[in-house]
Structure formats: C-alpha cells, structure tokens
Amino acid sequence: MLIETIKHSFFDKKRMNTHTFHIPVMGIGFTIDTPLKVAHLGIDSSISLVDDMLIEKLRKVYCSKFKLTYTEITEHIEDFRAKRITSYLNMIGMLAEKKFEELKNITSNYGDDLKQYIELLPDTSDIKRQFSQLKWDHFNINKIREWVDHNLSMGSIDVNIMTKVDKENYCGNDKLPTIYNDAHAALRGYANSNLSSSLILSAGMNPKLYSYLEHFDDFYPNEQGVIKKKIVLKVSDYRSALIQGKFLAKKGIWVSEYRIESGLNCGGHAFATDGYLMGPILAQFRDSREELITSIHDILIKALAAKKYPVPLSPLPLKITAQGGVGNPEEHLFLLDHYQVDSVGWGTPFLLVPEVTTVDDITLEKLVNAKEEDLYLSAISPLGIPFNSLNGNTKDTEKEQLIDKGRPGSSCPKKYVALNKEFTEKGICTASRQYQHLKIKQLKEENLSPELYQKKYNKIVEKSCTCVGLGTTALLVHNINTKKEGTGVSVCPGPNMAYFSKIMCLHEITDHIYGRDNMITRTDRPNFFIKELHIYIDYLKSKLKEIKETGIDKKQQKYIATFANNLKTGILYYQLLFEESQNRFKHSKDQMLESLMKNKRVLSQILKEVDALIV
Secondary structure (H helix, E strand, C coil): CEECCCCCCHHHHHHHHCCCEEECCCCCCCCCCHHHHHHHHCCCEEEECCCHHHHHHHHHHHHHHCCCCCCCCCCCCCCHHHHHHHHHHHHHHHHHHHHHHHHHCCCCCCCHHHHHHHHHCCCCCHHHHHHHHHHHHCCCHHHHHHHHHHHCCCCCEEEEEECCCCCCCEECCEECCHHHCHHHHHHHHHHCCCCCEEEEEECCCCHHHHHHHHHCHHHCECCCCCECEEEEEEECCHHHHHHHHHHHHCCCCCEEEEEEECCCCCCCECCCCCCCCHHHHHHHHHHCHHHHHHHHHHHHHHHHHHCCCCEECCCCCCEEEEECCCCCHHHHHHHHHHCCCCEEECCHHHHHCCCCCCCCHHHHHHHHCCCHHHEEEECCCCCCCCEEEECCCHHHHHHHHHHHCCCCCECCCCCCCCCECCCCCCCECCCEHHHHHHHHHHHHCCCCCHHHHHHHHHHHHCCCCHHHHCCHHHHHHCCCCCCCCCCCCCCCCCHHHHHCCCCCCHHHHHHHHCCCCCCCCCCCCCCHHHHHHHHHHHHHHHHHHHHHHHCCCHHHHHHHHHHHHHHHHHHHHHHHHHHHCCCCCCCCHHHHHHHHHHHHHHHHHHHHHHHHHCC
C-alpha cells in the first residue's frame, strides 16, 4: 500500500513551536524520572533502561505517591525484566499525560503550569507569539482553551539502550534464548509499552538487537506515514550513520533521527573517533543530508513492500541533532543555523537543576564545586571504554576503602555488565571482587618487578561498579533502602561542568540556553569546538605516553599519524570557519584562532616524537 508522507511532520511542529533543545540520558539514575518533571512542559528527555531493579523500585515509589495500584514484578515472573520496563514506562507516560491535561484544563484563568510552559519557550516560537496575541486580543477562556488544546504538545518520553550492554541470562545453568539478553528484553519492554516516542540506540551497532526490531509493529510506519515508536541512532560520524541506517532500512526500519555526539567532549562513556572533530562531522551531515535520506529511503520502500507494510511515496521525516559540550546561546544558535540541526542536546548543566534531574545532595555539592582538574577521562568503566568522571565521587571513595582493606572489587549485586569470560563460562564484571581476585592471582604468578606489578595491579582495581553507582543517586533522593547497593554514587558529567557553578531552576537554565540570562559567571570558558580539540590532543598525548612505555609498532605509528593528521585537518577547517564567520564569535575569534595555531604546533611536535621512536 502506497501512502503519502504527511507534509507537516511532527518534527516540523516541534522545531517551529516548542523547544530547540533536548535533555539526553545521563547515567542510569540521573534522568530515570526526568520525563515526569518536564514532558508536560513540552521538553523532550530520555530514560535509561539499563537497571530494571531500580525501575521497579521507582515504580513502587510513584504508585504510592499517586495512589496507584502496585503489584510487584518479581524475578520469579517469566520475562520480568521486560515486564518491569513496560509497567514503569506506562506509569510514567500516564502520569505525564495527566499533568499535561491538567495544564490544558483552563477554567476561569490559566494556571502556573501553562504560564511556565509558555514562558520557557524560545522567544522566536510561533506558539509563544500566538498565545501572547490571543491573550491580549480577547481574553476568552473558551477560545484560549480551544487554542491550547490544538497547539500545545507534550515533550517526548524517550528511552535509551546501550546496545552492547546485552548480557546473556540463565535459568539455573541453562542459557536462555537471545531474546532474553538484557538489551533485547529492554527493547521488548519499550516496544510493548503504550508510549509514542523514540528509542535511542547508543554505543554502536549490535546486529542481533537491530534485527530484533523487526518483530514489533510499532517501529514501522502506519497508513498515515506515522511511526509510533521511532528509532534514534547516536553516532559519531557520517559513515557509521549511513551503514547503520541502511542496515535497518533493509529490515523495513526507518531511522528518524541521527544524534551526533562529540567523541570526547561529552558526559558518560566517551567514544574517541580517529581524530575527527565535531565541526567537520556536522558539516558532512549537513551537506549530505539529502543523499542520506534518499539512499536509505530507496532501500526502505523495497523492504516495506516485501513485508506488505504501508509504503511511503516520499521519504519519512528525519532529524539531525547534536550534543556534547555546548554551553552558551551563541554555540546553541550556531549549531541550529550553520549546521541546520533540528535540536541541541544539553546534558551536563541539567545535573545542577534538581527540578529536572535526580541528584543526591552530596553529589550535587561536588558538582557545584567541580573545577577543570576535578573532571577527567577515566578508565573506571568495566566496559573498557573511557568514561568521564568526577574526582572524589562517593563510589570511588567506597572503592578505595575496599582496596585499602585488601578486598578490592564490588560484590556485583546487579551484574548488568558481567560480560567478561576470561576466567569463567558465564560472564563476570571486571569491577567485581570475583574477577579482580582471579586477575590479581594471575598477576602474582608473572613474577614482575614491584614497580611493574603495582602498575598492573592499579589497572585491575581501578574499575568501578558503575552499573550500581550510576543508579544509587535515585535511591538516595527517593529515600529507598540502599542496603544491597551501598550509598556510593558514580557520576559522569562532561568537562562543561567546570563552568557551571550554582544550583539552578528550570527557568534559569532555559533562559540561559535561549540567551535571556547568563548562568556562567566565569569569563574563561573556551568555545566548545576549541575545548573538544584540547581534549583530543590530551587524549593523543596519553596514547603517545603509553607507546613510549611499551614500544611502538607500525600499526600504532599509523594510528597516531592518522589521528594527528585528522586533527590538523580539523584545525584547518576551524580556521576557515572562524575567519569566514562575520557575525559569529566576534569577541572570542582572535583568541580561538590563536588557540588553533598553538594546538597545530603541539600536533607537529607529537608527530616528531612518534617519528623519533621509529628506529
């Protein structure tokens, strides 16, 4: 069946009428209930689906708070993980919709929530302008109620799945089918929910998980060309986006949004590209957008026809969004205008907004006081991926205490990243006491020098139990018993946190994003493109240091050279960009160009050092 794509898409409406920013997922617990706080105000946000134990505990809390019937979904129930996720998302969706309906229910006057909804909007919003005109022209409650009902929309209640966190599960000693793996069950939990929103797939391609999408009708377009559950891919470059988009299109699944995230200037796990910087990546998406849409649409319609699903005559709506280190309205607008992105992600600053995110008091205070030197790219993640962290977080303090007692490692109460099979048939976590005991035992048998032994020992015990630590904050905020998890909190802000130094309300941070106020008191914050470049060069320096200690081979030499040359290409791109931007970065252009030249010299020195290692 051929269908005509809707001319005025959902995405067009969102861009014109509501917000030009979204709140990405942060950790496991920090945005676990954010949609309940902001969806009724038209703001998009995302829930992590890693921890079904936390999700079940939060469902109990909210059922009690709002006097809803609660029946526990225990681990003895078949498919409990998926059912917990479905039940929680249905509850959050229902409560958010109730708040939104109450916001629209105008009686003799419009309420505080409606005022807040309108006031938060950017000043360029058609909705804001129309509401102001309607209010002043004739204060007719019935007309205003009708207008509100037709023009206001809820923010999207999106969910996030890390595709590689797909642990196998067992019933006794019998391994369960793949569909019961963690990520597969989470996908099923979302697919079976009532939500009409987006599934964000992050951390790279998982072909088995992507193929599993085929089993759920909500991911396909209906007769009107509407997809109830859209797919968002978090990507770091155009080539990856094209490969993944085509893979899914062959299965009849359209990617509705490509979310470009800085490789290193972000919160949480950091996936370093081979020196490709955000500006050139965004430019390629902008310049190749039509090619991306057309090439994938052609594949999609063949797959849909073969499956007897409705086939759109023209391409379905597609968004390009960006996030990573953005910190002021000038940068926000530059992404929207120059790169024509549809929305900009603001994550880290929202950790200082208790109205929006779920952050315990101790962690909140540490974030407020964080400086550049407190924010670092760590090796604490059991996934073996660089992880943005905060010095002195309470989970690391807890970890150090265990090391001092001679019992390093976590008891691993949740096992979501129990993926290592180096010593066991079933996966175990590299942050667990079990793994670290076996690894240290192996290390002792190597008869190393005390210095080398200590160095390798430190690498083993530095891993932290992040799947617990990233969720504990929600337990503390909601006064839920933490006997099993402990009270240690891991937190994963981006480097941008150093420039935000006070607790904010939602109105303040939104005014900051749209240039109506300024929440940054420091005057030395670098442009986010320049900051990303600094971080990449520091990353390259650390790789060079490793090579100096272990020796270099041709593969490593090629990697360093490619990385450095890609950075040099990026620097040249930024030089031309900043020089040609007549109406942008007026007050910081000279400083930015000077910084680019300085970094260019540093790269040349790094390449000389690499060449000197080759003998």
